[in-house]
Amino acid sequence: MIQEDYRAAIDVGTTKVVTVIGRERPDGSVEIAGIGVSPCEGLSKGVVRDDAATTQAIRASVQEASKQAGLSIKSAYVGLSGSHIESRNRWDQVQENPVESVITQEVLDASLATVRDMASDNTGQLLHVIPRGYALDNRHLVRMPVGMHAREIHAHTHVVKGDEESIERLRAATESAGIHVADLIVEPIASAEAALTTSERDDGVVLLDIGGGTTDIAVFIGGQIVHSAVLPVGGWxxxxxxxxxxxxxxxxxxxxxxxxxxxxxxxxxxxxxxxxxxxxxxxxxxxxxxxxxxxxxxxxxAQELFRLVKGKLATPHLANIPIDRVVLTGGGAKLDGMQALARYVFQGRVRISGPRSLAGLDQQYQDPAYSAGTGMLIWGLRNLPRGSHLGVSTVNGAEVVNSGSRWYDAFTGWRKRGDRSSSDRTREGVSV
Ligand SMILES: Nc1ncnc2c1ncn2[C@@H]1O[C@H](COP(=O)(O)OP(=O)(O)OP(=O)(O)O)[C@@H](O)[C@H]1O
Ligand SMILES: [Mg+2]
Incomplete structure (x- = not known):
């Protein structure tokens, strides 16, 4: 009866931290339960430079979102940005059997684990291995091969890596705020999830999230991501x-x-x-x-920024992809004239987009600056293993129940603030 599948996403941006708490409804739509925003001066160009200021902003935004939702969170997806993020597309043989066999979900999971192993080297920490399609013997780019038969399988993947030190600093700043990092999601992927339509992703589109300190780039064609990158330039x-x-x-x-x-x-x-x-x-x-x-x-x-974007798009794996659609999001996209200038520079259709309409999303957050936070929650709900982020968070070793009016007790299940007897107020190691 109780929604144990609430999850949280924290967009740690160069100007603000946004925490979004929500869940997937039984009909597949996403419902937002609470959003907390806190200004942040702990980052430069998307990378943590002041640990204490970042932790403080994360804590404040988590508290605000928890209060609004009436729910406590102990873990969250955390957004990663910075020009250290790099992507490439891989094409790997992941199965070669002497005879044909049926492809199950387990076979696909094992295939991605194989790619993960092959992609892990000393060129950075692996963040995402996103399947784009499979080649089964001589049938190319089958998206959903479960139930089909093949002898040989090749996996086509989009692989994203980042600098280990920058990643660890963000993880440490989040954990110091008492929140376990359930998964890291790179910001271009998160923003794209909120700001793009299915048909844009199918037909081919470049998404630019122009933030305070970075511009996140994601390119899609045929419904698949083919490129992601971050430029260290934004509204700042x-x-x-x-x-x-x-x-x-x-x-x-x-x-x-x-x-x-x-x-x-x-x-x-x-x-x-x-x-x-x-x-x-x-x-x-x-x-x-x-x-x-x-x-x-x-x-x-702005012309200089768009010139840098064009430089990032001049990679061999985008050479044969017609890109005549651009979607701008992020706070920087709100600068007057950006749409017209981008149309002129990229010679294509340009649209400014924010988070698509989601149940429970207040009007003030239907704004390009909130694409990354809301998109991260949606992407996590759709692509990462199930598992609630609710619970008691830990700050400096001590458990803290946030100020929500509901919380999940491992022993007694869901409870409301009014349900508590005074003897409940102090559990061993729990400050309320
Ligand atoms: N109306 C506006 N006109 C022009 N610029 C704006 C407007 N509103 C916000 N901005 C700019 O948007 C930027 C902040 O955008 P956003 O909130 O998306 O950044 P962020 O997520 O904190 O940073 P980043 O994603 O780079 O880490 C600031 O540089 C701000 O000046
Ligand atoms: Mg941002």
Whole structure:
């Protein structure tokens, strides 16, 4: 009767940490139970640089999501970003039998374990081995071969790796917040899950999640992921360009970018003048710049970002793939004119997307900045082994029951806050 299959996802971003708690309903749809957001200054370009600040932001966002959901979590999927993330596609022989045999799910699981072994070397920590299809004897790219017969099997996979030290730092920061890392999910895969439609994935699409410190890239064709990568450039660089050009504070530049910035400064209304407070010596009071001048700086940065994206897409395994559709997401996609500029640069259809509508997802989170957090939860629910993330979390060795109004007790099952008798309040090793 009780939903033990609630799971949690933590998107540890360069500007904010988002924790999403939810579950898959019996009809297959995903329901969000709670979301917690906390600003975070512990990362640079998607990688943890300040462990304590990161842990603090994770703890605050987990507490907020737990409170909203009325549920305590002890583990979560955690999103990994940073330019150390690298992907490649593999084509491996995973079975060669003298006679034909039936392909079962166990055979496929063993095939992926074989690929996993072959892909594990000293070039980074293995994060994902995603099956893209199988070749059975001479039948190519069979997606779901269970029940078919073959002598030889080749597996086509998308393999993602990352730098061990960066991964361990993120894991340690999460565990210091009392949350066990159930699985790491790379952010481009997470964002794509929330922001793309099935037909976009089938027809071919490039997903760009333009965040605060990174731009995550994922490319799909034929319903399969064929490329994933992370660029160490995001909205921070756009703002920093304004800081440098106008000798102003980061806060002032950020505000200016969000309220008056545009990457298509050619349009007439851009003659409008804006006042900027400067930190430059010898200038008293604010000085004025036109929207066009502001926009020109942002446009140059956006063009540079898209040029870097094109560079990342110039890999041999994408050579024969027509890419004429781009989907932008992430907070950076909200900068005025991004869609028009991307359309011009990539010469294709461009759409700005956020999390698709999910039961229980509040309006304020139907925003491109929340694609990674919600997508991570959906991807985990659909692709990773079942297993609830609910329970009592541990902070610095002591168990802590979050402030939810419901929690799962290993001995008595689900309970409500009001159910508790005072003698329950202190279990051995449990602070409430
Ligand atoms: N309305 C807006 N116009 C322009 N830029 C915006 C707007 N809203 C947010 N941004 C920018 O979006 C960026 C933050 O995006 P997001 O929340 O997706 O990043 P993040 O997930 O914390 O970081 P990352 O994914 O890079 O680790 C910031 O640089 C911010 O300035
Ligand atoms: Mg992000």
């Amino acid at each position: 660089q756009f703002t920093n360009d304004l800081v440098m050009a106008f000798t102003t504070s980061f806060e002032e530049a950020e505000e200016l970018k969000k309220t008056s910035g545009s990457v298509t400064p050619e349009i007439a209304s851009m003659r409008e003048e804006l006042l900027v407070n400067t930190l430059a010596d010898g200038i008293d009071g604010p000085f004025s710049v036109t929207k066009r001048e502001l926009g020109q700086l942002l446009k140059e940065r």
